[in-house]
Amino acid sequence: MEKETKKVHTNIGKEDSFGGLNMPIYHSAAFGFPSAKAMADAFVGRSDAPTYSRVANPTVSFFEERVKQLSGAKNVFAFNSGMAAISNAMIALTASGKNIVTSAHLFGNTVSLLKNTLGRFGVETRFVDLLDPEAVTSAIDENTAFVFLEIITNPQMEVADIRSLSAITREKKIPLIADTTIIPFTQFSASELGVDIEVLSSTKYISGSASSLGGLVIDYGNFPQLYRSLKFELLYNLGSYMTPQVAFMQTLGLETVDLRYKVQADNALELAKRLKETPGIQDVNYVGLEDNPFHELAKAQFGGTFGAMLTIDLEDKQKCYEFIDHLQLISRATNLFDSKSLAIHPASTIFGAFAGSQRRAMNVRDNTIRLSIGMESVNDLYEDIVQALGNNI
Numbered sequence: 252m253e254k255e256t257k258k259v260h261t262n263i264g265k266e267d268s269f270g271g272l273n274m275p276i277y278h279s280a281a282f283g284f285p286s287a288k289a290m291a292d293a294f295v296g297r298s299d300a301p302t303y304s305r306v307a308n309p310t311v312s313f314f315e316e317r318v319k320q321l322s323g324a325k326n327v328f329a330f331n332s333g334m335a336a337i338s339n340a341m342i343a344l345t346a347s348g349k350n351i352v353t354s355a356h357l358f359g360n361t362v363s364l365l366k367n368t369l370g371r372f373g374v375e376t377r378f379v380d381l382l383d384p385e386a387v388t389s390a391i392d393e394n395t396a397f398v399f400l401e402i403i404t405n406p407q408m409e410v411a412d413i414r415s416l417s418a419i420t421r422e423k424k425i426p427l428i429a430d431t432t433i434i435p436f437t438q439f440s441a442s443e444l445g446v447d448i449e450v451l452s453s454t455k456y457i458s459g460s461a462s463s464l465g466g467l468v469i470d471y472g473n474f475p476q477l478y479r480s481l482k483f484e485l486l487y488n489l490g491s492y493m494t495p496q497v498a499f500m501q502t503l504g505l506e507t508v509d510l511r512y513k514v515q516a517d518n519a520l521e522l523a524k525r526l527k528e529t530p531g532i533q534d535v536n537y538v539g540l541e542d543n544p545f546h547e548l549a550k551a552q553f554g555g556t557f558g559a560m561l562t563i564d565l566e567d568k569q570k571c572y573e574f575i576d577h578l579q580l581i582s583r584a585t586n587l588f589d590s591k592s593l594a595i596h597p598a599s600t601i602f603g604a605f606a607g608s609q610r611r612a613m614n615v616r617d618n619t620i621r622l623s624i625g626m627e628s629v630n631d632l633y634e635d636i637v638q639a640l641g642n643n644i
């Protein structure tokens with residue numbers, strides 16, 4: 252079957268009792284067994300019968316199976332947020348005395364997870380420039396657990412060369428983990444680029460109209476420790492598995508993700524082009540623009556699409572606040588890839604807890620606004636932006 256078909260037909264080799272065409276929501280904490288033997292088989296992994304919804308649930312397994320068939324991965328784990336997916340994958344692969352090599356240009360909570368949370372347990376993070384292969388190579392030593400990157404950093408919009416990072420990690424025999432939230436995993440093959448493990452926030456494109464939080468670990472099977480640790484230890488001990496209601500919504504979201512994404516990414520590109528010519532905007536940062544320094548690399552890596560997030564730079568922070576306060580259609584909200592467009596001032600919100608010097612080191616500027624572009628008419632979005640800038644239309 253081709254991808255379009257797999258998106259709406261996921262074969263799990265079992266018939267629903269009532270012939271339901273959607274996988275039902277199995278809202279049950281525990282599952283019964285016909286015998287002591289069947290129970291033992293399930294508990295030690297000799298069968299895949301569900302036991303307890305902290306570690307396995309039919310509705311969640313169905314969602315995982317659909318992601319697995321679409322990505323071609325060996326294993327997929329669904330968690331109750333993107334951060335749960337990221338933290339579980341990291342914890343599975345590291346330990347006290349180990350180190351992690353990554354960039355300082357990461358999602359704010361991921362930076363804090365590395366520095367504060369994992370740091371407290373004796374895991375060191377080495378923040379380097381992932382655009383510089385030599386810096387990456389020299390940061391890796393025999394205690395490096397993995398290299399971690401985001402495919403398009405937010406809000407800096409940097410794109411690293413994934414194949415060249417993968418050449419380094421393959422040579423060192425350590426995993427390359429990529430946070431692929433910014434472009435749906437259905438749009439390009441991270442594994443063909445050399446990524447060993449994908450982590451992502453399914454809260455974003457996949458959930459559909461921002462209905463729910465979720466996260467995925469998509470494991471291409473090159474480092475079996477990940478599967479063992481997640482499946483037999485961390486699902487049990489950390490308790491951050493996805494819930495059935497959410498899995499149901501995100502299974503539906505996955506059926507339409509590429510249709511929604513196409514509209515949103517097309518809107519983002521058209522808007523970026525118009526905003527570039529708009530008075531009052533100093534700069535537009537979107538990798539889909541041909542003069543963007545990362546355009547060619549992004550085009551080669553991500554299947555010719557560029558996401559639905561862009562940033563604009565205004566004169567200063569004051570102008571950013573005025574702009575945001577005057578928006579009428581675009582919502583003042585965090586989150587990305589809702590069907591509705593969203594605007595936020597990252598420096599004072601997502602990165603508000605960081606000191607000014609830390610923000611400067613992360614290249615999070617005071618005069619930048621992040622826009623997540625939805626499915627509205629581009630004309631309406633453009634009109635809202637122009638009026639919020641105080642320009643005449």
Ligand SMILES: *Cc1c(COP(=O)(O)O)cnc(C)c1O
Nearest residue numbers: 332333334358430432452454465
């Ligand atoms: C939103 C986001 C996350 C965190 O996901 P949640 O579902 O909010 O926990 C991680 N990485 C990136 C790049 C994100 O945009």
